[in-house]
Amino acid sequence: MNLPAVLAIYRFEMARFWRTALQSIVAPVIATSLYFVVFGAAIGSRVQTVDGIAYGAFIVPGLIMLSLLTQSVSNAAFGIYFPRFAGTIYELLSAPISPFEVVLGYVGAAATKSIFIGLVILATAAMFVPLHIEHPVWMVAFLLLTALTFSLFGFVIGLWADGFEKLQLVPLLVVTPLTFLGGSFYSIEMLPPFWHGVSLLNPVVYLVSGFRWAFFGKGDVSVGISVGVTFLFLALCLGLVTWIFRTGYRLKS
């Protein structure tokens, strides 16, 4: 294991994160505060409770998940896309470093950043609503697992994209809509039967449900299924990354 190389990539990526701290941290905090103003105060005052949970508190896991997913995907995608765009990828390809170590460095940094932002949002939320986390260990486990899985997914997008437009395509047109429609701001139990069934095809439903269960002990689907689906997606992303490095897709000619 070339640990210094993994650390070099990790530190390099984290340095970029701190260099753009305003954009990286302040922007999600402001966005979260706005969500609380709109959904928590304006709409929440009329909805009152969902599944016996105050609406303001109910949306917290969904809000964290929304940021966690988009930040994981964007950070990892940009992290590996930029060296490809700038041409500095030659250094990675000619260094004595295995594909696994490259992934560990980039995905580890992207996951760290998104977890940090997730925790910042959690702290911001705690200022708006009283929060009690029923299963803190599971909450951390879901946070880690989701950040890791979607950072891997972002890494795949960063390798696939051949322009900045494509880099934004999946986070904006796939991840964000799936998160909004994945029960972030509502329980899918509230939907008519047909749309409830359709929602179960959305993988984000399982992530939000599992995460919400960690907070309140209640979710739309069982926690076992949530963990299983998350692991399934993780395995899929791992398989894709392995294939990319084996074939050199978009990396080597």
Place this chain on the structure above:
Amino acid sequence: MSPIVSIENLSKVYASGLHALQDVNLTISKGEIFALLGPNGAGKSTLINTVCGIVTPSSGRIRVAGHDHLTDYRAARRMIGLVPQELTTDAFEKVWDTVSFSRGLFGLRKDPGHIERILKDLSLYEKRDNRIMQLSGGMKRRVLIAKALAHEPQVLFLDEPTAGVDVELRQDMWRLVRRLRDQGVTVILTTHYIEEAEEMADRVGVIRKGRIILVEDKVELMRKLGKKQLTLHLNEPITALPDSLADFGLQLASGGRTLIYTYDTKRERTGITGLLTDLAAAGIGFTDLDTSQSSLEEIFVDLVRERA
């Protein structure tokens, strides 16, 4: 000298069907400066990038200090430093950070002393806290060299290192390359500036259409393929050559004031004595004479043209 890079039957066919390398065999000795010459699109960069692991070969084998570049890639790549042709840098990074990053990628612990030495050698130390985007093109080129040297490589590949740089930087680089060679580093460079190869290289390889068409010791190459010219400055201009001098293949130049005789240095007899005797017999006198030898550039052009 023992080989440090050994390339056997290397071929590369790109997905487009382009045969960039065709059955290349090449051995680079430890501690030498090897210049790889070739016209645009000849396969120079593909060859370098394949050895460095950036391009996947279609067939063949590469060993660096005995380490197979695919099965034992960590050991092989650890030996190699690469300065790419393009100015590919992280524009927002600081000079010190980007060079330290390169050292880390090669699995080495931090060594501020070594980084400082490299930056000083390359006149970059004063710029160590500057972001790369604030540097001139020449300085960026130096940063790429510093990054390639950060992990103390034994083999340094320089792909067109002086393309687009000013004379001062070019001479700085030549000095650096010689110093590296003195430290035991093997240097392989591609260049469009034949004078660069002539100035620095121990051996020269010529690649054309993906095939190595010649590998030769530079001095030997110039001796074997070089032609010499004898120029005679005449007393009086002449309008035509007498028939008695027809066999010498002389050229009349400068309005009939100079005669140029091209001869082969490899031949046992150069014909100079006979020419001078016949000139005297024809009543043609001269005030001065000088000789010149063809440059590596002329040899290279002849070689590439011959095999076109």
